[in-house]
Amino acid sequence: MKAWCVRRFGGPEVIDLDDVPVPEPGPGEVLMRVCAAGVGPWDGWIRAGRSVLPQPLPLTLGSDLSGEIKALGDGVTQFAIGDAVFGVTNKRFTGAYAEYAVAAAGMLAWKPQHLDHVAAASVPVVGVTALQALFAQARLVHGQSVLIHGAAGNVGAYAVQLAKGAGIRVSATAGAADLAYVRDLGADAVIDYRTTAFEDAVRDVDAVVDLVGGAVQDRSFAVLRRGGRLISAVSQPDQMLAERAGVEAKFFLVDVTSADLAQLATMLDDGSLTTTVGTVLSFGDARIAHEMLEGTRPRPRGKIVLKVDP
Known part of the structure; x- marks a missing residue:
């Protein structure tokens, strides 16, 4: 599969689109086909080596994602293969800029029914x-x-x-x-x-x-x-x-949970909460997304999202 990887810290130029193995979910995790990945300022901090969390190299960037569950790790009973879910990959906030990603089940919820995957990926963090x-x-x-x-x-x-x-x-x-x-x-x-x-x-x-x-x-x-x-x-x-x-x-550092995501999903579906997607880029444009984060390219108000086509 394709994934945007970082092997040294630095500017957007250090992000490489690599061929890597499809990961396998461990206990409490699921494997997702990523349909969209959100891009946030914390992704830029991780890429530049300024994260407040330890970030061993190499790593795949990205935390926010929306997609379809393809496999379940041991102990995951709240979801089923084929479920459309959104949320965050893990507590390190890495792994989502990829065609497939492993995510902690406790940091996911069912995707809001009234949002497509691009809009859903803009929400979690x-x-x-x-x-x-x-x-x-x-x-x-x-x-x-x-x-x-x-x-x-x-x-x-x-x-x-x-x-x-x-x-x-x-x-x-x-x-x-x-x-x-x-x-x-x-x-x-x-x-x-x-x-x-x-x-x-x-x-x-x-x-x-x-x-x-x-x-x-x-x-x-x-x-x-x-x-x-x-x-x-x-x-x-x-x-x-x-x-x-x-x-x-x-x-405080955010602690993304299924319960909080489910609360937001309910509000997004009933119309009491709206989301603003400012820029939708193709999966191959992750460097452009990070240039927007750095301010070297203009960007409109709202979230940057990478759309991952099958």
Whole structure:
């Protein structure tokens, strides 16, 4: 089979399309024919050697995927051969840019019926990150408030929709070109971060979901109520600033589970959640996808997905 492999860390040029054996599923795993593979910034970090997780070489890139189960490993009883599923390959977030991939059964769910494989492959990591940031980490409930930084990005767009759907008041930051888009997602207040200091527009929120980091993260302590929570999917917050503000602040790594994926699938099927696919490339264009990640090629808003034809 064909797979996009990395044998040394570096830029997009280090990705090679190789012939490799079809993998075999181990206990708790399934073998999937990959119909589509999502491309995310973490793929670029892994390729460049900047992953926070150990990534022994050689490796096959990719984590998000949607496809059809072709074989079951020992102990897998929740799925059957032929099932259409979506999710993530494994906790290392590798192996999906391939014609066939092994995936942990506990990181998969049945594909949303109303989405094709390309749209389904755009969901897993970013959708579950938004879900867990809001509810497992920030522990938000109906009637509370949140400020979401980077609301027009892939995680942010899900976070806005999920928070609004749960009855949470949503303030969000975005660029001028994305203000209308974020409002349409359901944000109650949208702040143009280039022209307005968000500290002047937001006060005493229950939580901040930080998808930007840097100075934006540090400034966010000023808008939290005492006892509030700053949750970052980008970097570890300054604990001295958190203590001074009287808030909880933490960085978290997403833990993709079948249960969370199934919850998102239900919402995608009933129309309470939408996904945005920005760029669909052929399987042979993985390097172009990574050039988009690096910013050396333009890309529209939304997720990059590789379509893997049979």
